[in-house]
Amino acid sequence: MSAIDVSGLTVRYGDVLALDDVSLSVESGRVTGLIGMNGSGKSTLFKTIIGLVRPTAGQVRLEGADPGSARRRGLIGYVPQSEDVDWTFPVSVRDVVMMGRYGHQGVLRRARAADKDAVGEALERVELTDLADRQIGQLSGGQRKRAFVARGIAQGAGILLLDEPFAGVDKRSEATIVRLLRELAASGCTVLVSTHDLHALPSLADEAVLLLRRVLFHGSVDEALEPGNLARAFGLESDADQEETP
Numbered sequence: 324m325s326a327i328d329v330s331g332l333t334v335r336y337g338d339v340l341a342l343d344d345v346s347l348s349v350e351s352g353r354v355t356g357l358i359g360m361n362g363s364g365k366s367t368l369f370k371t372i373i374g375l376v377r378p379t380a381g382q383v384r385l386e387g388a389d390p391g392s393a394r395r396r397g398l399i400g401y402v403p404q405s406e407d408v409d410w411t412f413p414v415s416v417r418d419v420v421m422m423g424r425y426g427h428q429g430v431l432r433r434a435r436a437a438d439k440d441a442v443g444e445a446l447e448r449v450e451l452t453d454l455a456d457r458q459i460g461q462l463s464g465g466q467r468k469r470a471f472v473a474r475g476i477a478q479g480a481g482i483l484l485l486d487e488p489f490a491g492v493d494k495r496s497e498a499t500i501v502r503l504l505r506e507l508a509a510s511g512c513t514v515l516v517s518t519h520d521l522h523a524l525p526s527l528a529d530e531a532v533l534l535l536r537r538v539l540f541h542g543s544v545d546e547a548l549e550p551g552n553l554a555r556a557f558g559l560e561s562d563a564d565q566e567e568t569p
């Protein structure tokens with residue numbers, strides 16, 4: 324059984340066909356890079372996997388479970404694209420990371436020592452301990468990303484989805500996040516991460532998926548980065564992005 328199993332997934336937003344018959348299996352203990360041009364459906368794929376978007380057709384299984392129950396069991400962590408986060412929300416960095424512990428707490432959501440320890444340790448790992456009490460919006464872009472990565476770490480999720488965690492992030496923050504994701508995968512976590520940073524892909528990912536509404540390619544990073552494959556994925560070739568939505 325794959326950690327993430329997506330089959331025949333089609334997603335429409337009204338007239339827009341965002342995903343077209345996507346099938347994909349992602350194995351545990353690996354970092355898989357999700358590559359595709361703007362509008363190719365990366366965020367839609369993440370949102371459908373986590374259960375925020377309901378597919379028009381097809382299904383998602385997370386270690387055999389449907390997205391709703393996987394989410395309730397804290398099996399899956401999600402670092403949304405920055406544009407999808409309300410940064411004015413009045414919560415501190417520590418609060419954001421503690422949200423990752425909700426699945427471990429009772430209905431009263433009272434943080435126990437184990438929760439506080441997990442949050443403290445996750446903040447250390449992303450080097451944000453000093454900024455823990457700041458409102459989340461008062462961090463730089465790279466620090467915000469690291470805060471959300473810490474939330475996923477504190478959650479102890481077996482599956483972690485990260486939507487462009489390197490966008491607007493400097494080399495040091497990027498290196499920190501890459502190292503953390505490699506460590507998580509080495510400890511058995513399944514990591515699916517979208518990125519536009521193709522240079523970092525070989526050090527980040529064990530395998531890569533090229534998405535353009537459909538899965539164009541799924542295999543080794545080296546092969547994914549071959550010019551012909553990239554040309555297809557980025558719509559630079561005649562047959563890549565010609566189809567209009569029916």
Ligand SMILES: Nc1ncnc2c1ncn2[C@@H]1O[C@H](COP(=O)(O)OP(=O)(O)OP(=O)(O)O)[C@@H](O)[C@H]1O
Nearest residue numbers: 336339341359360361362363364365366367368404
């Ligand atoms: N809520 C929505 N309502 C209508 N159309 C949407 C919605 N969200 C996304 N789309 C459309 O679906 C397609 C896929 O969008 P999506 O955000 O998944 O792409 P993406 O690969 O994440 O792009 P980017 O690299 O810019 O983040 C685009 O054509 C987009 O305009």
Ligand SMILES: [Mg+2]
Nearest residue numbers: 365366367404
């Ligand atoms: Mg996106």
